[in-house]
Amino acid sequence: MQEVVRSAWYGLPVRFPTVALDEFVVMPNHVHGIVVLEAAPSGAAASRGAASGVLTLGRVVRAFKSVSAIAGNKALGRSGQPFWQRNYYEHIIRDEDDLDAVRRYIRENPLKWSDDPDNPANL
DSSP states (O other): OHHHHHHHHHTHHHHOTTEEEEEEEEOSSOEEEEEEEOOOOTTOOSSTTGGGOOOOHHHHHHHHHHHHHHHHHHHTTOSSOOOSOSOOOOOOOOSHHHHHHHHHHHHHGGGGGGGOTTSGGGO
């Protein structure tokens, strides 16, 4: 299942050319990732389907969740089942120190899984 999620993540810049990806990790029950929304070149569309509006983080996350849920459900031999929670957490990274801290958090998060209250082993 991790490969399905990774494939959806790394496919985002193909779908949205002005999206750049940074640190990313797939956890057993969630993901962490940094998405950079870059400015579109002057006169260029921000994404395929740009006529439907401005590229937002919400559109990027919605596409990621949709593509990965469809592929994940297919891999699990089911259809239309919930795959992700309804919402997501976002944090605007405002400077290099914050970027470094978020990257570190993402890299170190798997090391903390054994203590996570959502880890089935801790229920």
